[in-house]
Amino acid sequence: MTMPDASKDATSEGRDYKDTLFLPETQFPMRAGLPKAEPQWLKRWADMDLYKRLRESAKGRTKYILHDGPPYANGHLHMGHAFNKVLKDLVVRSRQMLGYDANYVPGWDCHGLPIEWQVEKEFAEKGRAKRDVSKNEFRSACRVYAEKWVDIQRGEFKRYGIEGDWDHPYTTMAFDAEAAIVNELLKFVDKDLLYRGSKPVMWSPVEQTALAEAEIEYHDHQSTTIWVKFPVSRIAPSSAKAYAEFWKLDDPKSGAQFEQAFKQSSIVIWTTTPWTIPGNRAICYGPKMSYGLYEVVSMKDDLGFEPWSKPGDKLVVSHALAESVKEAGLIKEWKCLFEVPGDLLEGVTCDHPLKGLAGGYEFTVPLLAGDHVTDEAGTGFVHTAPGHGQEDYIAWVTAFGMEAEIPHTVDEYGAYTEEAPGFEGARVLVIEGKKKGKEGDANKRVIEALIEHGNLLARGRLVHSYPHSWRSKAPVIFRNTPQWFIRLGGVGEGGLRDTALNAIDDTQFTPASGRNRIRAMVEGRPDWLVSRQRAWGVPIAIFVNAKGEPLNDAKVNARIVEAVKRHGADAWFDTPAQEFLGDDHSANEYEKVEDILDVWFDSGSTHAFCLEGRDDLKWPADLYLEGSDQHRGWFQSSLLESCGTRGRAPYDSVLTHGFVLDDQGRKMSKSIGNVVDPAEITQQYGADILRIWTASSDYSDDLRIGKEIIGSAVDAYRKLRNTLRYLIGALDGFSDAERLDPKDMPELERYILHRLAVLDDEVRAGYEKFDFKGVWRKCLDFASLELSAFYLDIRKDSLYCDRPDDVGRRAARTVMAEVFDRLVTWLAPVCVFTMEEAWLARHPSDDGSVHLQQFPETPKAWRDDVLGAKWKKIREVRRVVTGALEVERREKRIGASLEAAPVVHIADADLLKAYDGLDAAELFITSGATLTNKPAPENAFRLEGETQAVAVVPVEAEGEKCRRCWRILPEVGAHEAHADICERCIDAVEDADARKSA
Known part of the structure; x- marks a missing residue:
């Protein structure tokens, strides 16, 4: 924007009119210098206690509360943290300025594996393994570690200009918070929703703990694959007759032949986890699928080794997968003896392929119908180890009930127990040393035993997506182990799941797609696994009797909560059991549970001790705001916890944002070298630039x-x-x-x-x-x-x-x-x-x-919408005039717009009428202007993309240039005393002179 400077045209004889102009004056600098200036503003706000004054100024207003989802206190902030917190600050500040009392209390998640994992590393660097450190010392070190990072992250968050109660944040490791978390868990005990069950859970042998789905990430992993033969031991007595009737065979001998051949055959399964074979208890088949009983005619030649099958072997596989099995088994030729409809497999049992090994595996392996069986890969039969997979577990208990025995073949270190005879001590994964997380010797031992027993058909390798712990980056396994669960109930049963689904319907989601996403997750999830086998966290502070049933005694519960409130979670481990049990129960009859609560239960309970625990907040929160991954994490754990204890969600609305990627849309990674550090941006440009980027981004998608x-x-x-x-x-x-x-x-x-x-x-x-x-x-x-x-x-x-x-x-x-x-x-x-x-x-x-x-x-x-519509027309015309003058300047026919007095031809009567009573030259910033409805000459300027009803003929202004305002007007020079300025400027100068002399 050019400022007139009357001194530019002043001659030695003329007056300098600069002192009569009203030019802008300000100390507000053109260059911001944000990196240096922003810390000074932070200091000023701290000195004036801006946060306190905001709260005082908002007293009596309607509260609007955004409840902070707690980050882990375990490292410097990354760009995702910065984006998330700035987005929250935009919500809080805008609501405050819209007239609400919008108090923001930041929080931190201080328990759990992320912190424990780092503390283990610190001890390891000092030459001490975790098993050599007492639980008290280890928990104390975790608390110190978390406190350190809370302070560091607090300073980093404040640097972004985030306003909140930084002096009084909430932390899950505060004693009153730990007591509240224990109290929330005891509410589930009181409602009979907490139970101890033996189910396969995702387990990290490297970390020796169960993991929730939210703690899992998927990476490519190379697995050893095997095709295993399960010799048929029995078929249903009616199978021969049923077979004959199915195919409408007149000759009953055909049924007998089928029965005889089937008894000599083996069911073939395929698995990517050979180590789970000792845990096999069943085989699942597809009742609507079509199978074939094949007899091997010949094996491939020139193999250089003796194959694991031979002519005469009879194998049952899916028709759709027969060729792939034949190829894997190095079979040159085979023939299908019988077509076997899936629904005729009911009642078939097999021998375990390791039968006789170390005196074990003498049980029979039944075939079970399973809707999860497909013919997309494998053999059409699914090896079922109920202790090592969710679908396996469901198939087993569906067939034999919840009380059906499930073997514990693998311990917490991923090593075989005595319930896997012949393999005791072999490990699924290496859990220490340089090869930590790599394949152990379990697969090798099992494959060797299968070969020895003549029941291995083939082996191979497969690269596929496999679950890993997002902390250790090591593969996880499914392992049957006693764990504590919160019962959800089935859809339509009126249980916790239904309460949560109703709460989802009552919640506003931004973007709206979030509702369907979290709803699908809640509908399909298993019961909530809430126990962990770690040291740092809130304990599952309950007692169980010899049957494993939780003690629910209000007096005992009150003593537990009070002890934790006074001394923190350590009180549960340090206090003798009898002090909690009192005179009504004997410590000899009850076991103190020492498992740790899932940190998602911790963070899912924050509404209880933060929102309900502070007078300056309210429950439920108006808004929860986090990344879209929290549909599976915090949004869901908070939903389930609150619905289980209060019957509704702890929030009225949920906002989700995408993930922060690099400028090419890739996930940020140190190995790629594409990490953008928010601290570097604030140091180079300032936090306001980071905030502008946040505000200008479409958070509904990845950014x-x-x-x-x-x-x-x-x-x-x-x-x-x-x-x-x-x-x-x-x-x-x-x-x-x-x-x-x-x-x-x-x-x-x-x-x-x-x-x-x-x-x-x-x-x-x-x-x-x-x-x-x-x-x-x-x-x-x-x-x-x-x-x-x-x-x-x-x-x-x-x-x-x-x-x-x-x-x-x-x-x-x-x-x-x-x-x-x-x-x-x-x-x-x-x-x-x-x-x-x-x-x-x-x-x-x-x-x-x-x-x-x-x-x-x-x-x-x-x-005034009528006025607005009129000025829209005025600006349409002005854009065309401005375009014409830009051409004149570019061609150097004029130097500035004030040298022009254009003739504007306006064919549209409404456009022309819009200028009635207005000074067109003033609006065009020209010295003159003529508006006419006469037809425009052919060479008149028209602006492409704008109305063609406007055409401009640039004309040079006539007259002399006013040395004060630079307009070119005929009147300049008409006034003898002020020959070099126009009449408007003469009036202004005389007024200025009079004011000076007054």
Whole structure:
């Protein structure tokens, strides 16, 4: 925006009119220097206790509470942390300025494996294994570790400009929090929803603990695959007759032949986990599938070794998979003796392929119908080890009941127990040393035993997606082990699952797709596994009798909770059992459970001790806001915990955002070298740039960040800052005495007030529905396109050159003051540092802050849609004129728009009428203008993409140049005393001179 400088054309004999102009004056610098300035603003806010003043100013307002999802206290913050916390800050600050009491209490998740894993490493670096460290010492070290990282992360979060109760955050390891978590668990005991069951769970032998689905990530993994023969031991007595009847055979001998051949055959299974064979107890088949009983005719030649099958072997496999089995088994030729419909396999049993090994495996292996069996891979038969897979477990208990015995073949270290005869001590995975997480000797031992027993058909290798612990990065296994579960119940049974599903229906989701996602997860999930075999965390603080049933005694429970409240979770481990049990129960009859609670139960209980535990908050929360992965994590654990104890969700609405990727859409990785560190961005550009990137991103999808993307945020910031700087400078000295009532203003000012009213509605609605991108874009476009490129560009002449008491100038400054107050408060939640700087530059105060303001109420009378429609037409014409003058400047036919007096041909009567009563030259920023409805010459300028009803013929302005305002007018030189300025400037100069001499 060019500022007139009357001294440029001054001659040695002429007067310098610069002292008669009203040029913008401000100390608000053009260069922000955010990296250095922002810490100073943080100090100022701390010194004035801004947080406390925000709470005091909001007393009595309706509360709006965003409950913070706790990050783990175990390392420096990454870009995902920064984005998440800034997004939350946008919500909290905007709600506060919308007139709510929006208190934000940050929190930390301080228990669990992430921290315990790091502390184990620290002890290992000192030469001490975890087993050599007492539980008390280890738990104490975990607490110290977590406290350290809470302090570090707190400082990093505050650097982003996040406002909240940083002096009093919540942590899951605070004694009152640990007591509340124990109390929440005991509510499930009281409702008979907590039970100890023996089920296969995902288990990390490396970490020696059960893992939840949320703690799992999937990576490619190479597995040893085997095809195993299970010799048929029995078929149903009716099978021969049923076979004959099925095929409508007249010869009963055919049925007998089938029966004889089937008794000599083997059912073939395929598995990617050879180590689970000792745990096999059944084989599942597809009752609607088609199988074949094949007899081997010949094996492939020139193998160089003796194959594991021979001519005459009879094998039963799926027809659809027969060729792949034949190829894997190195069979050259075989023939199908009989077609075997799946529903004829009922009642068939087999011998275990390891029968006789070390005196074990003497039981029979039944065939069970299973809907999960397909003919997409393998053999059409599924090896079923109920202790090593969820589907296996379901098939087993469905057939034989919940009380059916399930072997514990593998211990917590992934080593075979005595329930796997012949393999005791062999390990599934290496759990220590350089090969930690690699395949152990279990597969090798099992395969050798199968070969020895003549029941291995083939072996191979397969690379496939396999579950790994997201902390140790080691593969996990499914392992049957006693664990504690919270019972959900089936859909439609009226249990906890149904309560949760109803709560999901009652919750608002942003984006709306989140509802279906979490609903599907809750519908399909198993009972909630809440126990872990670790040291650091809140214990499952219950006693069980000899039957494994939890003791539910209100007095005992009260003593447990009180002890934890006084001394923390350590009290459970340190206090003798009898002190808790009192006089009514004997410690000899009860076992103290020492498993640790799943950290998802910890964080799922935060609503109980944070929202309900503080008077300045409320329950339920208005909003939970986290990444989309938390549909499986915190959103769900909080939902289930609250529905189990309170019958509804702890939140009214849920907002989810995507993941932060690099500028090419890749996941950030140190190995790739594409990690963008938020600390580096704040050090180089400032946190306001990070906040602009957050606000301008579409959080509903994964978002990207990189040098060019940050560069775009920097460019947008510069444009905005320049506009603010101009407004502050142009409002220098403005006071209420200068204000003008809108009814007395020129039409242009009333139009800008109309635009403010429209934008006020849009900004408020945008913040209400969390459309931060829309708010940012609308405000930036208003500042750049409607203020800098339009309104301020037009009004700079009046601001600089008119008398201070001129109605037009007063109107312009009044409108600019209204614009400034709204634009700065609207954007205060985004650019927290810059808007504070701008606000105090305009409204100096020792203890003031833009963040103590609310969005200004905008009079509804300002909105005038008829006027808005009219000025839309005016701006259509102006764009064409501006385009024509840009061509003239580019071709160097004029130097500035004031050298022109264009003739504007307007064929549209409504467009022409819109200019009635307006100074077109003023709007075009030219020295003159002629508007006509006469047809335009062929060579007239028309703007492509705009209305063709407007055509412009550029004409040079006639007259002399006013040395004060630079307009070229015929009147310049007509006044003898002021021969070098126009009449408007003569009046202004004489007024200025009179004011000086007064």
